[in-house]
Amino acid sequence: MTMTTTDEKIESHTLTILVDNEPGVLARVIGLFSGRGYNIESLTVSEISESRELSRITIVTPGTPSFIAKISAQVERLIPVHRVYDLSLREDTIFRELALLKVAGKGENRVEALRLAEAFQADVVDASLEHFVFELRGRSKKITQFIELMKPLGLVNIVRTGVIAVSRGSERM
Amino acid sequence: MTMTTTDEKIESHTLTILVDNEPGVLARVIGLFSGRGYNIESLTVSEISESRELSRITIVTPGTPSFIAKISAQVERLIPVHRVYDLSLREDTIFRELALLKVAGKGENRVEALRLAEAFQADVVDASLEHFVFELRGRSKKITQFIELMKPLGLVNIVRTGVIAVSRGSERM
Numbered sequence: 156m157t158m159t160t161t162d163e164k165i166e167s168h169t170l171t172i173l174v175d176n177e178p179g180v181l182a183r184v185i186g187l188f189s190g191r192g193y194n195i196e197s198l199t200v201s202e203i204s205e206s207r208e209l210s211r212i213t214i215v216t217p218g219t220p221s222f223i224a225k226i227s228a229q230v231e232r233l234i235p236v237h238r239v240y241d242l243s244l245r246e247d248t249i250f251r252e253l254a255l256l257k258v259a260g261k262g263e264n265r266v267e268a269l270r271l272a273e274a275f276q277a278d279v280v281d282a283s284l285e286h287f288v289f290e291l292r293g294r295s296k297k298i299t300q301f302i303e304l305m306k307p308l309g310l311v312n313i314v315r316t317g318v319i320a321v322s323r324g325s326e327r328m
Numbered sequence: 329m330t331m332t333t334t335d336e337k338i339e340s341h342t343l344t345i346l347v348d349n350e351p352g353v354l355a356r357v358i359g360l361f362s363g364r365g366y367n368i369e370s371l372t373v374s375e376i377s378e379s380r381e382l383s384r385i386t387i388v389t390p391g392t393p394s395f396i397a398k399i400s401a402q403v404e405r406l407i408p409v410h411r412v413y414d415l416s417l418r419e420d421t422i423f424r425e426l427a428l429l430k431v432a433g434k435g436e437n438r439v440e441a442l443r444l445a446e447a448f449q450a451d452v453v454d455a456s457l458e459h460f461v462f463e464l465r466g467r468s469k470k471i472t473q474f475i476e477l478m479k480p481l482g483l484v485n486i487v488r489t490g491v492i493a494v495s496r497g498s499e500r501m
Contacts, residue, residue, distance in 0.1 A: 253426035286498035316489035325459035
């Protein structure tokens with residue numbers, strides 16, 4: 156028997172939580188995290204259109220594997236919660252995020268912003284002579300990197316969706 | 329003086345809420361909605377990377393303009409909340425959402441799924457002989473429409489980010 160808890164690493168985990176689509180569920184799930192001092196790095200929630208009765212919550216939270224297992228079990232015990240999956244435990248998970256960035260600048264900064272946007276395959280969704288709105292999607296790390304590069308070039312505003320995730324293959328998760 | 333409150337329409341509004349990035353804020357904001365029976369259609373939250381001290385919450389909620397104004401004022405009175413904007417009140421707002429869809433099928437269904445994905449400019453991010461994972465972005469209406477079209481073709485799984493929004497022009501919102 157091997158005990159590995161002592162050298163566990165704190166890493167971000169992406170939890171997918173299937174819940175009944177009813178008022179107050181989100182407040183209860185989030186309350187459970189904040190009540191125990193768990194930090195939420197990103198959160199998305201939307202109805203699952205194949206069934207109007209279910210919603211899917213995706214939460215990114217940092218912790219050791221055993222802490223994540225504990226909070227997952229606690230969330231799963233809530234009545235309106237059906238299932239909790241930790242998609243970070245699978246090597247084949249697809250992670251995606253979308254961001255809108257507004258960058259205002261002139262001259263060389265403006266040229267450089269557009270050049271980097273092309274390199275990152277960001278789309279221009281709005282533009283004037285003095286600003287761009289870029290739309291970028293990909294893994295969170297890529298989006299964070301793009302944001303860092305835009306900072307010295309006149310970054311005005313950022314909106315990020317937070318992470319969604321789905322397994323590879325034909326499985327239902 | 330014109331009174332228009334009597335013929336107000338119930339419509340989805342997209343609220344952008346700037347808050348201090350501290351534990352429990354999200355629970356308080358959401359608690360305010362659920363405590364008053366407001367429905368949340370979608371919610372995203374993420375750190376604003378230009379300032380680690382702020383997070384942005386985007387909530388889509390249905391209501392008449394006067395109800396939305398009331399809940400916005402209540403949210404703005406919470407201590408960790410800085411500003412609430414109703415981006416639906418502006419005609420020039422850019423709305424975006426991202427979705428991952430898993431579709432499993434064979435034969436003509438599979439061909440039709442790929443054909444529709446091309447028409448909607450969805451990307452194939454994973455595939456086998458029996459399934460596709462499509463990545464689609466755009467306005468929520470477009471994503472909902474694509475989901476409806478995939479349902480009879482073997483839709484296995486949907487994950488949506490929920491809506492993010494940004495104003496056109498160089499303004500900071």
